[in-house]
Amino acid sequence: MFLLVGVVVAWYVTKTPIPDAYATEIKNYLTARAHPKDGGWGLHIEGESTVLGTAMNYTVLRLVGVDPEEPLMVKARATLHKLGGAVNSPHWGKFWLAVLGVVEWDIVNPVPPEIWLLPDWVPIAPWRWWIHIRQVFLPMGYIYSKRWSCEETDEIRGLKEELFVTPHAEINWASHRNSIAPIDNYNPKSWLLNTVNWVLVNVYNPYLRFNFIKERGEQWTSELVDMEDANTDYAGLAPVNSPMNMLVCYIRDGPDAFSVRRHRERLEEFLWVKDEGMLCNGTNGVQCWDTAFAILAVVESGLHDKERWRPMLLKALQYLERQQIRENCKDQEKCYRQPRKGGWPFSNKDQGYGVSDCISEALKAVILLQKTEGYPQLLEDQRIFDAVDTLLLYQNDNGAVSSYEQRRGSEYLELLNAAEVFGRIMVEYDYPECTTACVTVLSLFRKHWPEYRTDDINLFIKRATNWIKGYQRPDGSWYGSWGICFTYAGMFALQSMAAIGENYSNSKIAKRGCDFLISKQREDGGWSESYRVRKHH
Incomplete structure (x- = not known):
């Protein structure tokens, strides 16, 4: 429930016309998703109002x-005022309100683009951050440095009156840099970050931030934004950084620039209309991910060799063939991107970010179909090998696998987490889901190509499954991050065990995992789990 604002603000401040139909459906969706008791909105559709x-x-x-x-x-306004008004918004909310000119930039904790000038060997250098957080703070730093706000309009004058408890003219904006409602403060800023922010605001900005340093920071972040745009055809990684990148281009290149026009076109891909109205997805689709799993489900059911389903599966195979990423990023090292040649993204080739489990599930689907009689060999062996070569780069030093990249930084970087509403976002983490996806596809691959990088693959699988075993909790469960939560992770982790021949009858790990899942089965035979379990673990 925090994604739509970036798209709509980007439209508004760049004077992009908002079609009446869009406005109607956005209103319909937010009306349907307002909290039934207090009329506010939370971080997500199940959350309390924040x-x-x-x-x-x-x-x-x-x-x-x-x-x-x-x-x-x-x-909604009454609920907002009960929570103390918009001055109690976390960092990202204050940023968007400053872009609109509803608040002054003094309320926004510093995001100096100069941090991107740090040498790569520095432990806190941004290239070490998780891809989502660094691609958000990249354009945010440029915009913050410019202190750019759009011109005042009737709507903005109205928001100045409506969003605050205190009259707008009387608010001391700088005094509210760290103001945040308790319900929003999921991950409080560390003492270290508060100290850094104080030094930046009170020492660095007024006395040490010389123009040449500021301009170098702005220039380099501007170049990095251009590289992100070039490598995603202006789609961006996700709908948080994409509208920010559009705004960077608008400020720098002007309203009629190609970069602005192309961003405007690509923003449409994040929007989705359902029965409740128009919302903003977290990505520009799930095409590769869903296609791969659909193939795997049909294969698992044994229907893939039935003539009736062959045309459907052939189209799906052709889609995955078209969406395989065939080259690494331009300026890969310069823009800190993980090698991606041979991989698959979550959505489509344009978006261009390989993800470990997306690569694994797509490759698994391709191999299973292409090794079934009657299906064409659309991907020759070298393209299969390219996918494996890329996948082997994702393993962390402890044997586990992360999502977009091999882990680059220490968990101590969480001390600099400025988002407040999210925890564990500064670096890549270890995931049983991603680890298992890699284990299962590499196990399948070595059955058909036993001579290709045999030692590397065997070592990868051994280290990965050892990590899976060590990550199991005392009650037999595994903690999941990409689904809810223990059920999801347990389902994957047990596949890792099966891939190496361990099952309920011969493995204590597998037995404990199965017993955990059985203990959570409902009376009707199914399983369910609340997202709230993640807040307590």
Whole structure:
């Protein structure tokens, strides 16, 4: 529930017309997803009302033309005021309000682009951060440094009156840099980050931030934004950094530039209309991911060799063939990108970010179909090998596998986590889901190509499954991050055990994992789990 604001603010400040149909469906969706009791919005559709969710989605509604006196708005505004108003928004919310000119930039904790000038060997250098956090703070730093805000409009004047408890003219913005509602403060800033922010605001910015340093930081972040745009055809990694990149191009290149026009076109891909209205997805689709799993489900059911389903599966195979990433990024080392040749993304080839489990599941689907009689060999062996070569680069030093990249930095970087609403986002972490995806596809691969990088693959599988075993909790479960949560991770981890021949009858690890899942089975035979379990572990 925090994604739509970036797209709508980017439209608004770049004077991109918002079609009436879009405005209607956005209103319909946010109306349907308002909290049934207090009328606010949370971080996600199941969450309690927060300042971030309520202030941002209220702002969205005002920007698409909703009257502030509509009952929906009155109720949401009352909840926002009970939470202390928009001055209690976390960092990202304050950033977007500063872009709109609803708040002054003094309320935003510093995001100096000069941090991108740090040498690569520095332990806190941004190239070591998790890809999502670094690609957000990259354009954010440029915009923060420019202290750019759009011109005042009637809607912005209205928001200045509506979002705050104290009259707008009386607010001391700098005093609210660290103000945040308790409900939003999921991951409080560390003492170290608070100290760094104080030094930046009170010492560095006024006395040490010389223009040549500032301009070098802006120039380098601008170049890195251009590299991200070039490597994704202006789609960006996700709908948080994509509208920010669009705004960088608007500030730098002007409203009529190709970069702005192309960003405007690509933003459409993040939008989705369902029965409740128009929302913003977390990616520009799940095409490769869902296609791979659909193939795997049909193969598992034994229907892949039935003539009736062959045309459907052939189209799916052809899609995965087209979406394989055939080359590494331009300026790969310069823009800190993981090698991707031979990989598959979560969504489509344009987006261009390989992910360990997306590569694994797509490759698994391709191998299973191409090794079934009657299916064409659309991917020759070398393209299969390219995928394996890329996949082997994802393993961390402890044997586990992360998502977008091999881990680059220490978990101590969490001391610099400025997002407040998210924890464990500064570096890549170890995931039983991603690790298992790699184990299962490499196990399948070595059955068909036993001579290719045999030692490397065997070692990868051994180290990965040893990590899976060591990561099991005393109750037999595994903690999952990409699904909810123990059920999801257990399902994957047990596949790792099966891949190396360990099962309920011959493995204590597998037996404990199975017993855990059986203990959670519901009376109707199914399983369920609340997202809240993740908040307590």
